[in-house]
Amino acid sequence: MGKEDVGITVSKKDDFSEWYTQVVLKAKLADYAPVKGLIVLRPDGYSIWESLRGTFDKKFSRNGIRNGFLPILIPESLLGKEQKHFAGFNPEVFWVTHSGTNEIGDRLALRPTSETLAYTMYAKWIQSWRDLPLKINFWNTALRAEIKATKPFLRTSEFLWQEGHTVHSTQEEAEKEVMKILDIYKNTVEEELAIPVTTGKKSEKEKFVGAVYTTTMESIMPDGKALQMGTSHFLGQNFSKPFEVKFADKDNVEHFAWQTSWGVSWRLIGAMIMAHGDDKGLVLPPKVAPMQVVIVPIYRNDEGKETVLPKVEEIKKELESKDIRVHVDEREGLSPGYKFNDWELKGVPLRIEIGPKDIEKNSIVVAKRYNLEKISLSCSEIEKIPTILDEIQVEMLKKAREDAKSNTLEISDYSDFKSKIEKGGFFNSPWCGKLECEEKIKEETGAEIRVIPFGSENTNQKCIYCQEQSIAVPIFARGY
Amino acid sequence: MGKEDVGITVSKKDDFSEWYTQVVLKAKLADYAPVKGLIVLRPDGYSIWESLRGTFDKKFSRNGIRNGFLPILIPESLLGKEQKHFAGFNPEVFWVTHSGTNEIGDRLALRPTSETLAYTMYAKWIQSWRDLPLKINFWNTALRAEIKATKPFLRTSEFLWQEGHTVHSTQEEAEKEVMKILDIYKNTVEEELAIPVTTGKKSEKEKFVGAVYTTTMESIMPDGKALQMGTSHFLGQNFSKPFEVKFADKDNVEHFAWQTSWGVSWRLIGAMIMAHGDDKGLVLPPKVAPMQVVIVPIYRNDEGKETVLPKVEEIKKELESKDIRVHVDEREGLSPGYKFNDWELKGVPLRIEIGPKDIEKNSIVVAKRYNLEKISLSCSEIEKIPTILDEIQVEMLKKAREDAKSNTLEISDYSDFKSKIEKGGFFNSPWCGKLECEEKIKEETGAEIRVIPFGSENTNQKCIYCQEQSIAVPIFARGY
Ligand SMILES: [Zn+2]
Ligand SMILES: [Zn+2]
Numbered sequence: 001m002g003k004e005d006v007g008i009t010v011s012k013k014d015d016f017s018e019w020y021t022q023v024v025l026k027a028k029l030a031d032y033a034p035v036k037g038l039i040v041l042r043p044d045g046y047s048i049w050e051s052l053r054g055t056f057d058k059k060f061s062r063n064g065i066r067n068g069f070l071p072i073l074i075p076e077s078l079l080g081k082e083q084k085h086f087a088g089f090n091p092e093v094f095w096v097t098h099s100g101t102n103e104i105g106d107r108l109a110l111r112p113t114s115e116t117l118a119y120t121m122y123a124k125w126i127q128s129w130r131d132l133p134l135k136i137n138f139w140n141t142a143l144r145a146e147i148k149a150t151k152p153f154l155r156t157s158e159f160l161w162q163e164g165h166t167v168h169s170t171q172e173e174a175e176k177e178v179m180k181i182l183d184i185y186k187n188t189v190e191e192e193l194a195i196p197v198t199t200g201k202k203s204e205k206e207k208f209v210g211a212v213y214t215t216t217m218e219s220i221m222p223d224g225k226a227l228q229m230g231t232s233h234f235l236g237q238n239f240s241k242p243f244e245v246k247f248a249d250k251d252n253v254e255h256f257a258w259q260t261s262w263g264v265s266w267r268l269i270g271a272m273i274m275a276h277g278d279d280k281g282l283v284l285p286p287k288v289a290p291m292q293v294v295i296v297p298i299y300r301n302d303e304g305k306e307t308v309l310p311k312v313e314e315i316k317k318e319l320e321s322k323d324i325r326v327h328v329d330e331r332e333g334l335s336p337g338y339k340f341n342d343w344e345l346k347g348v349p350l351r352i353e354i355g356p357k358d359i360e361k362n363s364i365v366v367a368k369r370y371n372l373e374k375i376s377l378s379c380s381e382i383e384k385i386p387t388i389l390d391e392i393q394v395e396m397l398k399k400a401r402e403d404a405k406s407n408t409l410e411i412s413d414y415s416d417f418k419s420k421i422e423k424g425g426f427f428n429s430p431w432c433g434k435l436e437c438e439e440k441i442k443e444e445t446g447a448e449i450r451v452i453p454f455g456s457e458n459t460n461q462k463c464i465y466c467q468e469q470s471i472a473v474p475i476f477a478r479g480y
Numbered sequence: 481m482g483k484e485d486v487g488i489t490v491s492k493k494d495d496f497s498e499w500y501t502q503v504v505l506k507a508k509l510a511d512y513a514p515v516k517g518l519i520v521l522r523p524d525g526y527s528i529w530e531s532l533r534g535t536f537d538k539k540f541s542r543n544g545i546r547n548g549f550l551p552i553l554i555p556e557s558l559l560g561k562e563q564k565h566f567a568g569f570n571p572e573v574f575w576v577t578h579s580g581t582n583e584i585g586d587r588l589a590l591r592p593t594s595e596t597l598a599y600t601m602y603a604k605w606i607q608s609w610r611d612l613p614l615k616i617n618f619w620n621t622a623l624r625a626e627i628k629a630t631k632p633f634l635r636t637s638e639f640l641w642q643e644g645h646t647v648h649s650t651q652e653e654a655e656k657e658v659m660k661i662l663d664i665y666k667n668t669v670e671e672e673l674a675i676p677v678t679t680g681k682k683s684e685k686e687k688f689v690g691a692v693y694t695t696t697m698e699s700i701m702p703d704g705k706a707l708q709m710g711t712s713h714f715l716g717q718n719f720s721k722p723f724e725v726k727f728a729d730k731d732n733v734e735h736f737a738w739q740t741s742w743g744v745s746w747r748l749i750g751a752m753i754m755a756h757g758d759d760k761g762l763v764l765p766p767k768v769a770p771m772q773v774v775i776v777p778i779y780r781n782d783e784g785k786e787t788v789l790p791k792v793e794e795i796k797k798e799l800e801s802k803d804i805r806v807h808v809d810e811r812e813g814l815s816p817g818y819k820f821n822d823w824e825l826k827g828v829p830l831r832i833e834i835g836p837k838d839i840e841k842n843s844i845v846v847a848k849r850y851n852l853e854k855i856s857l858s859c860s861e862i863e864k865i866p867t868i869l870d871e872i873q874v875e876m877l878k879k880a881r882e883d884a885k886s887n888t889l890e891i892s893d894y895s896d897f898k899s900k901i902e903k904g905g906f907f908n909s910p911w912c913g914k915l916e917c918e919e920k921i922k923e924e925t926g927a928e929i930r931v932i933p934f935g936s937e938n939t940n941q942k943c944i945y946c947q948e949q950s951i952a953v954p955i956f957a958r959g960y
Pocket of ligand 1: 431432433434437463464465466467468
């Protein structure tokens with residue numbers, strides 16, 4: 001296997017799409033499954049998902065949310081109970097029609113999302129105010145048939161996600177929950193994945209089918225396209241009415257409950273790859289990196305090996321005692337240069353190089369993946385490594401914020417909008433609130449309202465399309 | 481809601497099956513989904529699964545096994561690649577035939593197990609000895625259509641499980657892996673769930689379709705029926721040949737690899753319920769209990785409340801600082817008696833009662849769920865609670881071992897076998913090794929060879945059926 005087979009062969013700038021696919025496959029995060037539209041996660045890819053799941057679980061738990069399990073099969077009759085919702089998902093549903101050689105009467109949908117199933121159960125479980133709030137989260141996969149070309153983590157017919165479903169006795173409490181979750185989403189993505197997000201509401205056109213309104217967090221990717229990073233929906237009583245999710249209040253009067261649902265998917269991993277990767281491959285934020293430090297021992301002969309390996313073992317133990325995830329690359333027959341490229345491709349945040357000369361000087365070489373900087377540390381400074389990892393995490397977010405800022409433009413002239421949209425970016429452009437303008441803009445430019453940021457309400461400008469009075473300054477962009 | 485609606489209305493002894501179902505539903509572990517054969521896990525049920533998953537993950541990881549993700553859809557053509565394997569699963573496969581309104585050409589199976597998919601991927605990923613061993617585990621669900629009545633955790637058409645798939649360069653290493661996993665299974669079930677298991681091999685008739693041999697762990701349930709608790713299969717080269725899982729050895733010669741696969745499912749939760757539950761409901765082993773200690777404050781008036789609650793808070797904090805999962809039942813308007821029944825039904829290992837009189841005496845009442853014993857502890861002895869929980873865990877396993885022993889019989893006479901099998905139990909009975917005898921015994925008694933225990937080889941006895949020379953003394957039983 002020559003080096004040329006391993007490395008990324010295109011530049012991120014020249015062919016972003018091909019670069020992305022190569023990084024995913026060559027860093028061994030994921031691979032294509034035999035069925036079109038489906039992917040397999042290899043351990044390094046799944047480990048990032050496990051790390052995110054762990055962080056979310058801690059935060060959900062602190063917020064009184066517990067996990068549960070729902071089966072994947074939903075009867076067609078149940079899925080159709082909320083009409084708008086059903087119409088929204090119907091074209092992309094996978095249908096099970098047979099078990100063994102038997103035909104199934106009421107055919108079964110593979111879960112495109114679980115509102116209908118969860119709320120059928122909730123209606124049985126909730127009787128009185130004592131049973132509320134009910135807050136359950138489900139880690140599973142959803143299935144929605146994709147016709148376009150597969151893009152690992154971004155466009156697949158089955159995807160890993162979590163879907164949370166909460167029930168409340170008052171509208172106020174439910175709406176607060178929607179915002180609490182959006183906040184958990186935002187701080188997790190920014191702190192763990194080092195990706196800045198903009199939060200706000202979706203337009204009526206873009207909201208979740210069945211929701212009263214949808215809040216969202218959106219990020220701008222380096223190619224100028226927007227990525228929806230997670231959504232938190234206020235469902236009002238839109239589902240509690242058809243599904244009869246009712247409770248008897250303290251005065252024994254029956255009310256329909258107020259509901260929320262919310263989710264993030266492995267799309268977040270796709271965003272992380274796009275936001276931080278470079279021409280050498282993946283760049284992992286230290287907090288979610290399966291391996292945070294790799295140590296490459298360097299020696300030419302047995303004597304060198306005997307000098308170097310005990311020191312390597314000592315450093316490994318010291319780092320492990322500080323809860324750093326560390327690996328020693330002891331593979332024989334591969335050059336240090338080959339190993340460096342390999343770990344750079346895989347995005348390990350820090351690489352430590354130790355050879356006989358370093359031992360003599362009682363120092364080590366530490367290479368940072370995210371900016372390719374190399375520093376020399378004396379062996380007594382190894383205790384600084386956790387701090388260095390923390391600094392990298394902060395620096396990566398800072399850099400990603402600058403990238404996002406440079407990709408965000410204030411545009412109030414439509415011809416300016418049309419000419420600049422080809423290059424991509426987040427466009428802050430005033431809008432009158434009318435569906436017609438939103439649709440025309442989408443039709444003529446491919447850009448849609450990704451998010452109406454909180455606080456962007458503004459009645460002092462003119463709609464970029466119709467020139468009427470604006471209601472807000474949403475972010476327009478072409479999306480994934 | 482009266483007490484009579486909440487408690488278990490049948491005795492475990494009189495109607496084991498109804499008792500089991502009531503415990504599952506009334507302790508709120510699980511509920512029936514709208515589709516026949518499927519269940520939903522409520523947070524208390526799912527939490528036990530999460531606890532087991534956490535323990536297995538730690539042990540798998542120490543053994544070099546990492547987690548991955550496989551999609552749920554497998555093309556029929558791929559599932560059919562290993563013929564015996566396919567024939568074994570075919571009658572119970574759910575088939576996806578449409579996405580939206582489009583018919584799918586090569587129809588898609590919902591994963592009954594993932595050997596065929598995993599090994600298609602492994603064949604791409606493995607080139608040389610450097611890539612071995614490859615050890616990946618998948619936490620997911622498997623789907624196998626059940627026609628008999630649903631039994632939560634025991635007989636459902638979709639079930640949570642893990643499936644591990646490893647690849648090795650030598651037969652010896654693969655066979656060692658099979659045993660390592662079986663050992664992890666055994667010690668986890670015994671230490672976490674307090675259920676004793678017997679390990680050994682399955683007979684040729686009962687082995688996994690496609691395996692060279694299957695190792696298993698079996699337990700005897702209180703109703704005298706056997707439950708398969710987990711299996712670890714040596715696949716030899718049965719899959720590596722059709723799926724071309726090959727590697728170039730150090731000498732550059734290509735070989736087919738040696739493989740294993742292994743799994744446990746949420747059946748373990750079913751076993752735990754059956755093994756430990758009693759007429760008051762669920763009894764949870766402390767290690768897997770979502771809530772280990774519940775504190776019930778007792779007071780009749782505001783004065784009592786003001787005396788009791790600060791002490792309750794103090795004890796709660798002390799227990800939490802010792803990593804005990806503790807909950808305070810502050811529900812208003814419910815009597816202590818109602819609350820006691822409620823927590824007993826839910827199986828919480830320890831209940832602490834504190835009223836104004838206890839405060840006066842500077843003591844608390846501690847009730848153990850598993851034997852319903854009540855003890856009094858002075859407040860300075862609260863630090864003993866973690867030890868008490870550990871003791872309960874040990875005692876529960878000890879008691880379960882005694883139960884299993886009393887349900888195990890040495891039987892070498894076939895008429896004795898036939899008359900006693902009605903009452904159930906594990907029968908150690910000599911066998912000649914012939915399929916014919918095994919089949920006749922099954923046909924005439926409903927009992928099958930559950931496991932040929934390690935070390936049970938024995939050529940000094942006569943087959944219980946044909947009187948020819950025995951090869952071993954397997955365990956015969958009727959099973960779930
Ligand atoms: Zn307008
Ligand atoms: Zn015989």
